[in-house]
Amino acid sequence: MKKSSAIFLVGFMVLFTILAGCSPQVKETGSASTSDPVDSKGQDTFNIGLAISMSGGTALFGEGVKRGVDLAVKEFNDAGGFEGQQANLILYDDEAKPEKSIEIVQKLINQDNIVALVGPANSGNAMAHIPFVQEAKIPEVVPVATGTKITQEYKDADKNYIFRVAPLDGVQVSAILKELIDKQGLTKLGVIHDTEGYGQGGREDILKQMKENYNMEPTVISAFDPKELNLEPSIREMNNAGVEAVVFYGLAPQSAKLLEARFNEGLDAPIYATWATGDPTVLNLVGDLVKDDLYFVQSYTIDQNEVAKKFHQKVVDTYGEDVFPIATAQGYDSAKLILDAIKKVGLDSEKIRDQIESFTDFEGVTAIKSTPFTKENHEAFGIDEVFIATYNDDLQIISAE
Amino acid sequence: MDLTDVLKAIINGLVYGSVYAIIAQGYYITFITTKTMNFGQGDFVMLGSLIGLSTFTAITAAGMGVWIAFIASLLLVIVVVGISGWALEQVAIRPLRSWHSIGWILSTVAVAMIVRNVAMLIWGRDVLMAPSPFGRAILDLGILKIRYHEIFVLVGAAVIMLLLYVFLKKSLFGKALEAVAFNKDAASLMGINPRLMASIAFIIAGTLAGVGGVLVGPMVHPGAFIGLFLGLKAFAVAIIGGIENPRGIFIGGLLLGVSENLFALYSTSMKEAAAFFLILVILAVLPQGLFGKRVKEKF
Numbered sequence: 281m282k283k284s285s286a287i288f289l290v291g292f293m294v295l296f297t298i299l300a301g302c303s304p305q306v307k308e309t310g311s312a313s314t315s316d317p318v319d320s321k322g323q324d325t326f327n328i329g330l331a332i333s334m335s336g337g338t339a340l341f342g343e344g345v346k347r348g349v350d351l352a353v354k355e356f357n358d359a360g361g362f363e364g365q366q367a368n369l370i371l372y373d374d375e376a377k378p379e380k381s382i383e384i385v386q387k388l389i390n391q392d393n394i395v396a397l398v399g400p401a402n403s404g405n406a407m408a409h410i411p412f413v414q415e416a417k418i419p420e421v422v423p424v425a426t427g428t429k430i431t432q433e434y435k436d437a438d439k440n441y442i443f444r445v446a447p448l449d450g451v452q453v454s455a456i457l458k459e460l461i462d463k464q465g466l467t468k469l470g471v472i473h474d475t476e477g478y479g480q481g482g483r484e485d486i487l488k489q490m491k492e493n494y495n496m497e498p499t500v501i502s503a504f505d506p507k508e509l510n511l512e513p514s515i516r517e518m519n520n521a522g523v524e525a526v527v528f529y530g531l532a533p534q535s536a537k538l539l540e541a542r543f544n545e546g547l548d549a550p551i552y553a554t555w556a557t558g559d560p561t562v563l564n565l566v567g568d569l570v571k572d573d574l575y576f577v578q579s580y581t582i583d584q585n586e587v588a589k590k591f592h593q594k595v596v597d598t599y600g601e602d603v604f605p606i607a608t609a610q611g612y613d614s615a616k617l618i619l620d621a622i623k624k625v626g627l628d629s630e631k632i633r634d635q636i637e638s639f640t641d642f643e644g645v646t647a648i649k650s651t652p653f654t655k656e657n658h659e660a661f662g663i664d665e666v667f668i669a670t671y672n673d674d675l676q677i678i679s680a681e
Numbered sequence: 682m683d684l685t686d687v688l689k690a691i692i693n694g695l696v697y698g699s700v701y702a703i704i705a706q707g708y709y710i711t712f713i714t715t716k717t718m719n720f721g722q723g724d725f726v727m728l729g730s731l732i733g734l735s736t737f738t739a740i741t742a743a744g745m746g747v748w749i750a751f752i753a754s755l756l757l758v759i760v761v762v763g764i765s766g767w768a769l770e771q772v773a774i775r776p777l778r779s780w781h782s783i784g785w786i787l788s789t790v791a792v793a794m795i796v797r798n799v800a801m802l803i804w805g806r807d808v809l810m811a812p813s814p815f816g817r818a819i820l821d822l823g824i825l826k827i828r829y830h831e832i833f834v835l836v837g838a839a840v841i842m843l844l845l846y847v848f849l850k851k852s853l854f855g856k857a858l859e860a861v862a863f864n865k866d867a868a869s870l871m872g873i874n875p876r877l878m879a880s881i882a883f884i885i886a887g888t889l890a891g892v893g894g895v896l897v898g899p900m901v902h903p904g905a906f907i908g909l910f911l912g913l914k915a916f917a918v919a920i921i922g923g924i925e926n927p928r929g930i931f932i933g934g935l936l937l938g939v940s941e942n943l944f945a946l947y948s949t950s951m952k953e954a955a956a957f958f959l960i961l962v963i964l965a966v967l968p969q970g971l972f973g974k975r976v977k978e979k980f
Contacts, residue, residue: 335806336806337806337807339806339807340807503948505952505953507910508952509697509900509901510693510697510900512689512693513690513942513945513946516686516689520683520686533807533808533902533904536808536810536902537902543817544819544826544828545826546826561807564810565808565809565810565902566810567810
């Protein structure tokens, strides 16, 4: 008996080893792992890095951005590259983990000799790796992570190498408050937020901006643990307080739970949320519960103008579907900033940085301006570039105006 | 806060509490027969809800009715997770018990990790949507609204509890299990095979976890990580109720469910802390749990 169970144990371990071995491998592009640094810096190509999550909670953001960056690189190469030199995109998966992010960014800088970097999706990962990017003097454009501090960290340095093409938290809150208080004249606002980093940061931004700009306070605040299974109590709190609108600060899975709770309990007020609620994951989880009285901040919708429509069509033509339109659009613009700069000033990282900062004629597909950045401002999106969006009856995201 | 809120909190609490109780019975049944338990019980629940959801979606997508899909997914889950329970006993409990160690604590956790990681490979890291056979239908009683699925869970849990209780207390087999728990050597002299009983106990525990998973799936968004949370709650329930008392576990489950939802009326963020504070208080006053046997030991 003992012998047989020992065999069983061994068998189980072997099985486990096999299973572990077939974990999903992210297809990492580029020649980084096989060629030595000298080769990858050869005559005909130069390297652009993409360090983003292709697995983990933000994997869908990563996939969206990857498609956008791929498209930008392809267009650049098809147009002849820079003096005949083609761009080569090297993608590593940071698994949404800060320590992994540091590892791959160092690898990109030291082994792959990238001239510029796009990434990441998670604010924590950005904060972890930007010291290395700043020190190596490599320009980085952040396409997703929204933590306010990311571009502020080296604000006072001689040259700040970190740029962002994503709606940062503070700006999203401003956009929501502007809509609710300035435009609609509401006075009774409720806040629902999660108790982890994302929601706590949002709560602070909301309280601070309401106090400073409007001298107001939320009527009621309901915090919930992100692992919480049931958000009905939060909805009831809002109903009992009789709020005119609810500001929600939580990630996609919690947004889905909120919408289910709203369906079960009924809510008399509209919900205003950040762009995390516009994540297609929410739509996949709750289907048509996203309709009616749900609004969120966006910087891009596929119908916002002709350029956006054409870009969406291009993504659909290339990939068959547009899995995460806004992430793909922001990824595209992030990469295009770098590649347009290379066209103008060549392959010197420092010059690329200077050019990104001083564009006056940039053309992107999101709401990005022709002069996106200044020395003081490394944020492509201010309050005027983001807008409130919602789902229409066909479950497509459209501008709410 | 008015009476409706309290009422709704109590009903919500009963629904979640009865799921905790079903899961916790799995701790009870293996503990009385082998003095061990599966610390990965929560991950078996997760496995149950994910397998259930995949089967349900596949069958409804093939055009068959929701109830056929539900029953088929329930049966498949019972078989798969039941077998997992048996395998766990073979791999993580039996080889270690002969060494008179408490190594089984770690080995069951290790199996739980493996289950979680394999689930992650199959279903990904994101949470999923588990459809209920009732869809999203709601029963509107005027003063409060309740999902049909929640009523179903409440009734289903009560029926499962009753069946389990009758099975353990009235059937010959149940008596055999209890005999092993009471005195293993005497039981084996009476012709009861304690090893077989141990295996069966773990199969039942696995089945309970699987059924719990199928029931809880549509109320939460199941994903590879929900096991830890549910397993911990169920373990708390087993301890509150007194681990050797199935009735106590049932009442303990309802108590934890209701009390955490009542706490949530004051503050949703304090809910967890308050519920576990309650556990500490109960254990300080009644170390054997609310309904555990009071055994005075003299030294």
